[in-house]
Amino acid sequence: MIATSPDDLSALDHVLILAPYRKDADYLSRLLSEHDIRVDTGSGIDEITERLAASPGILVATHEALTPPVLEAVADHLRAQPAWAEMPVVVLLDRASPNTRVRTELSRAWPRARQLFYQRPVTSVELVSGVQSGLLARLRQRDVRDYIAREIELRRELNHRVKNILASVTSIFEMTRRGATSLDDFSDDFRGRLHALANVHSAVFHAVGEAISIREIVELTFGPYYQHGENRITTGGPPVMLNREAGTTLALCLHELTTNAIKYGGLSSPEGRVDFDWIVSEGEPRELRISWRERGGPIVKEPSRVGYGTRYLRSALTSMFGQRPVVMFRPDGLQCEVRGILSRVSCNQ
Known part of the structure; x- marks a missing residue:
């Protein structure tokens, strides 16, 4: 008998032969194997039940195999099929058998099967040809299965992202509202933060593999502040690709730092400057360090109360890197530095 081990079979791409007579089983196995069709066989009811669990693509059964226990075992298997599946069953009937009655009985017992009858010889x-057509139909069903699985996963991912975005917007709204001194201030700050969130989400969406480089985040965030060819924000660092969550977090943090610098810090006076850089350490595990330093602006005093920007920075960067950032209100300018394991935030680093 030519047959493939059940361990070597994949779902829906092989034929299960039910033939109690060894001569029939040997002939069918050899014939189908000669045409590169993968074959498995089953005789006793326990063996048949086990083989059905491997999800064969097609069932080929001789008339003699259609005993009540086999009919019930196959019926149980068909009832357990998902909605996209419709198993082809090839039945080899004897010329002298009551074929009409057999067809009627199988249609009743196996309504979820695509039945194809051949009269021997x-x-x-x-x-x-009939078996190959059935296998092709099963492979198309498998494509439908995979498509449905992808759609379900995409819907779950979309639901997850929408929830995260709404949570971010809600948090931004509440904390901006608490820190606003006027409706105009609230409107400007809220609009700016939403714009930063939209920019990085758009960039990550269009990026390959949902990764975004720190350099691209820098250009998106600082680009609007490069006026008349004057660049008061100096940046530098090696190529580093961040995952979607880390990229979004870093963009929002840089937006907060930039907004604060324009209002109160290093970018609030013509002489002020900002340095933002990032480095990756050698050795294992590799670490990513980012640093923000303001200079040339007004003398800095530590605020009497912690505002939205500082709270967000500390919370977001801690979540991103797994370590708390160091935020220092130095007289010569605000400084913020944080470091963490590169693999935590990167893609394929």
Whole structure:
């Protein structure tokens, strides 16, 4: 008998032969194997039940195999099929058998099967063609299965992202409202923060593999502040690709730092400057360090109360890197530095 081990079979791409007579089983196995069709066989009811669990693509059964226990075992298997599945069943009938009654009984017992009947003797070409057509139909069903699985996963991912975005917007709204001194201030700050969030989400969406480089985040965040060819924000660092969550977090943090610098810090006076850089350490595990330093602006005093920007920075960067950032209100300018394991925030680093 030519047959493939059940351990080597994949769902929906092989034929299960039910033939109690060894001569029939050997012939069918050899015929289908000669045409590169993967074959498994089953005789006893326990063996048949086990083989059905491997999800064969097609069932080929001789008339003699259709005993009540086999009919019930196959019926149980068909009832357990998902909605996208419709198993082809090839039945080899004897010329002298009550074929009409057999067809009626199988249609009743196996309503979830695509039944194809051949009366023996059947030519090998006709039988192989029928089996190949059935396998092709099963592979198309498998494509539908995979498509449905992808759609479900995409819907789950979309639901997750929408929830995260709404949570971010809600948090931004509440904390901006608490820190606003006027409706105009609230409107400007809220609009700016939403714009920063939209920019990085758009960039990550269009990026390959949902990764975004720190350099691209820098250009998106600081680009609006490069006026008349004057660049008061100096940046530098090696190529580093961040995952979607880390990229969004870093963009929002840089937006907060930039907004604060324009209002109160290093970018609030013509002589002020900002340095933002990032480095990756050698050795294992590799670490990513980012640093923000303001200079040339008004003398800095530590605020009497912690505002939205500082709270967000500390919370977001701690979540991103797994370590708390160091935020220092130095007289010569605000400084913020944080470091963490590169693999925590990167893609393929």
